[in-house]
Amino acid sequence: MADLVVRNALLRGADKTVDIVIDQGRIAALEPKFGGQASTEVDAAGGLVLPSFTDPHIHLDKVLISEVVRDNVSGNLEEAIAIIWEKKKRYTLDDIMGRAGRTVQWAVLNGTTRLCSHVDVDTVGGLMPLKGVLAAREKCKDIADLRIVAFPQEGIVQDEGCKELMWKAMEMGADIVGGMPFNEMTSDDSKKHLDICFEIAKEHDAPLDMHVDETDNPNARTLEEYATRAIKNGFVGRVTAGHTCALSAYDDHHAAKVIGLVKRAQMNMITNPATNLMLQGRLDIGNIRRGLTRVKELLAAGVNVAYGQDCVKDTFYPTFGQCDLLEVGLLCAHAVQLSMPNEIETLMDMPTVNASRMFEVADYGIAAGNTADLVVLAEKSPQEAFRTHLPRPAVIKGGRIVARSSITRELVRG
Numbered sequence: 001m002a003d004l005v006v007r008n009a010l011l012r013g014a015d016k017t018v019d020i021v022i023d024q025g026r027i028a029a030l031e032p033k034f035g036g037q038a039s040t041e042v043d044a045a046g047g048l049v050l051p052s053f054t055d056p057h058i059h060l061d062k063v064l065i066s067e068v069v070r071d072n073v074s075g076n077l078e079e080a081i082a083i084i085w086e087k088k089k090r091y092t093l094d095d096i097m098g099r100a101g102r103t104v105q106w107a108v109l110n111g112t113t114r115l116c117s118h119v120d121v122d123t124v125g126g127l128m129p130l131k132g133v134l135a136a137r138e139k140c141k142d143i144a145d146l147r148i149v150a151f152p153q154e155g156i157v158q159d160e161g162c163k164e165l166m167w168k169a170m171e172m173g174a175d176i177v178g179g180m181p182f183n184e185m186t187s188d189d190s191k192k193h194l195d196i197c198f199e200i201a202k203e204h205d206a207p208l209d210m211h212v213d214e215t216d217n218p219n220a221r222t223l224e225e226y227a228t229r230a231i232k233n234g235f236v237g238r239v240t241a242g243h244t245c246a247l248s249a250y251d252d253h254h255a256a257k258v259i260g261l262v263k264r265a266q267m268n269m270i271t272n273p274a275t276n277l278m279l280q281g282r283l284d285i286g287n288i289r290r291g292l293t294r295v296k297e298l299l300a301a302g303v304n305v306a307y308g309q310d311c312v313k314d315t316f317y318p319t320f321g322q323c324d325l326l327e328v329g330l331l332c333a334h335a336v337q338l339s340m341p342n343e344i345e346t347l348m349d350m351p352t353v354n355a356s357r358m359f360e361v362a363d364y365g366i367a368a369g370n371t372a373d374l375v376v377l378a379e380k381s382p383q384e385a386f387r388t389h390l391p392r393p394a395v396i397k398g399g400r401i402v403a404r405s406s407i408t409r410e411l412v413r414g
């Protein structure tokens with residue numbers, strides 16, 4: 001007897017449904033009609049079944065913080081960072097763990113079972129944010145896999161003492177070395193920031209994932225510095241860049257050169273459409289930029305691009321966010337103008353195939369022998385999934401159902 005069978009599952013690109021048989025955490029077989037028995041059955045009813053989503057970029061230490069701090073009146077990134085200082089000094093373990101845990105539960109309900117969280121490491125909050133998210137990771141380990149990026153949000157050179165905290169964070173259990181090289185006083189300091197991050201990554205044999213040029217300023221040039229260092233320091237394929245908004249502010253010639261370097265470095269590119277549509281381009285008059293990186297050009301150049309939730313009700317993105325990657329994908333489709341059938345397929349690749357690549361999942365995908373991490377959708381095609389993004393009937397992690405949703409909708413007349 002199998003542990004679990006997902007019946008009538010429509011796989012992407014298929015026109016007939018299959019039954020997915022799951023045993024001991026793994027996909028045992030894909031059969032047109034499974035004749036055997038299983039302890040638990042899920043009827044996908046012809047809905048699309050995908051590998052569960054991966055959110056490559058979120059800030060679990062800061063989620064839901066907008067409920068407890070003052071409003072961001074300018075709406076920009078600098079004020080969003082400053083508002084948090086007061087709160088950050090008074091952080092408690094329970095507070096961070098609670099907010100992070102609630103958000104991870106939303107993510108799982110929406111079909112995401114892997115999240116990569118940046119966590120602030122600086123002299124304002126010390127290592128408390130990391131301790132909180134580490135505790136949340138432990139608490140949520142049965143429903144989601146979390147990877148943690150040590151993120152020096154306040155800069156490393158200009159925040160004296162941060163460098164030591166970054167080393168400590170990696171020893172305490174952070175998996176990935178983060179960075180925010182543009183947030184330094186001079187471009188020389190930005191380069192030092194990058195060098196320090198590479199030094200830590202080398203010592204810990206860890207990949208890097210940085211916040212890069214999250215600004216409309218076309219003079220921000222740390223993406224090319226980052227890519228060049230990856231190529232020169234033997235980190236090809238082990239680097240990720242989030243945001244990269246300035247890439248959209250460059251002239252086309254320079255942008256093409258930088259995309260070439262990004263490609264050579266085999267850098268993963270993460271766009272965060274929800275937050276950056278809200279934060280960037282606020283000083284533009286007339287031709288208002290939408291703040292996202294050059295998603296279409298990067299995809300056309302063959303770069304691995306995914307999108308992340310980034311923020312949930314914090315000071316950067318105070319009002320919205322529910323950790324639903326189909327919602328983020330819908331935003332991305334509008335901002336980047338992805339609407340043709342092949343573009344919608346790409347839009348669905350981004351939180352599945354593309355994001356899982358940076359998460360380094362070894363046995364990824366719906367095939368016999370692979371770990372059974374699945375999301376059952378109510379819709380029958382990627383296009384319908386982005387259009388209606390209904391509650392996910394079931395989410396399966398390691399062969400076990402970890403979330404179920406149902407919805408009843410009816411017109412009531414008379």
Ligand SMILES: [Zn+2]
Binds near residue numbers: 059211
């Ligand atoms: Zn971010």
